[in-house]
Amino acid sequence: MATETDPQHAPETGSESESGLLTERYVELGKAIGFHALLWSLVTIVLFPVLWMIVVSVNQIAFDTFVSDPAAWFSDASMSAYDQMVNETRFLTWFTNSAIVSVSATVVSIVVCLLGAYSIGRLHFRGRQTVATFLLITQMFPAILIAIPLFLVFRDIGLFNTLTGLVIAYVAFTLPFAIWMLRGFYENLPTSLEEAAMIDGCTRVGAVFRVIVPLSAPAIATTAIFTWVLAWNEFVFALVLINDPDKKTLPPGMSEWIGQYSLNWDLLMAGALGATLPMLVIFFFLQSYIVKGLSEGAVK
Known part of the structure; x- marks a missing residue:
């Protein structure tokens, strides 16, 4: 004798399961991207003074030139x-x-x-x-x-x-x-x-x-x-x-x-x-x- 299936307790279909897994992957990927973006931002802030010392020690340029024209950093480099x-x-x-x-x-x-x-x-x-x-x-x-x-x-x-x-x-x-x-x-x-x-x-x-x-x-x-x-x-x-x-x-x-x-x-x-x-x-x-x-x- 056939029994009726409760719609609320119906088993998940393959497409719904794959959709859930895909969503979880996107969430994990977003967290990883956000974490690495924050990490590299902090690394950039910490290493910026070191980069500034290196550039100025070989080429005396103004701060506005340093920010606006990276190509000029080592254009006239000298030791x-x-x-x-x-x-x-x-x-x-x-x-x-x-x-x-x-x-x-x-x-x-x-x-x-x-x-x-x-x-x-x-x-x-x-x-x-x-x-x-x-x-x-x-x-x-x-x-x-x-x-x-x-x-x-x-x-x-x-x-x-x-x-x-x-x-x-x-x-x-x-x-x-x-x-x-x-x-x-x-x-x-x-x-x-x-x-x-x-x-x-x-x-x-x-x-x-x-x-x-x-x-x-x-x-x-x-x-x-x-x-x-x-x-x-x-x-x-x-x-x-x-x-x-x-x-x-x-x-x-x-x-x-x-x-x-x-x-x-x-x-x-x-x-x-x-x-x-x-x-x-x-x-x-x-x-x-x-x-x-x-x-x-x-x-x-």
Whole structure:
């Protein structure tokens, strides 16, 4: 006996099913196009200053020409600015000084902050929160407010106009930031890690360097990178504490290229590109460590 089929519960036909799948594909395609359009827009905004530096360093053109006539970007390209930067200025000396000071300050800050961040983030002692708050408060003062007292102290103890004194100043400048950055990671690690290591015979210090430090390697790498960037770009301390032209770092050294009545834009942009290139290379090759250090908060 034939039965009647309810129209509301009738099975979907092949055309209706294909239409639904096609609609879903169009929706997914639209989302993908929108996501990539937004992503490339952000990339363009971020990379525009780098492109502007490259174009101006080889061809001094006005901004309106840069926007309206891309064909003129490299029409009269010349590497004279780079030749002048290398052979007629102290750029390489300043670059070397910046590398020595920033790397030294980063290494000292990381070594000190390993135990400092661990003690504040893992150990429970009286005054722990006060110390953490004091470290945070030190980041609220402008650098110029600290630079003058440092200048007076360093002048009296013989550290003025020395790279050693600049390294000490940079350590004082970057250490609170490094401690706070590592402290958040250490607080999320389970305390059972040290307990298991100490049951097996490790001391507290041994548990830190054998268990905690290897697990926090991505966070340490991220902290080191950001600490190095702070030291590499620092201007005020380097300007106040260094007076010898052969001991200056890049930021105050390149500021001498800005005259009162003239400004050599191609030379300045060539120097800015040379100072930016190390950061671009480091972030490009170590981006995986940065992502892991900023996202991980537990044991794998």
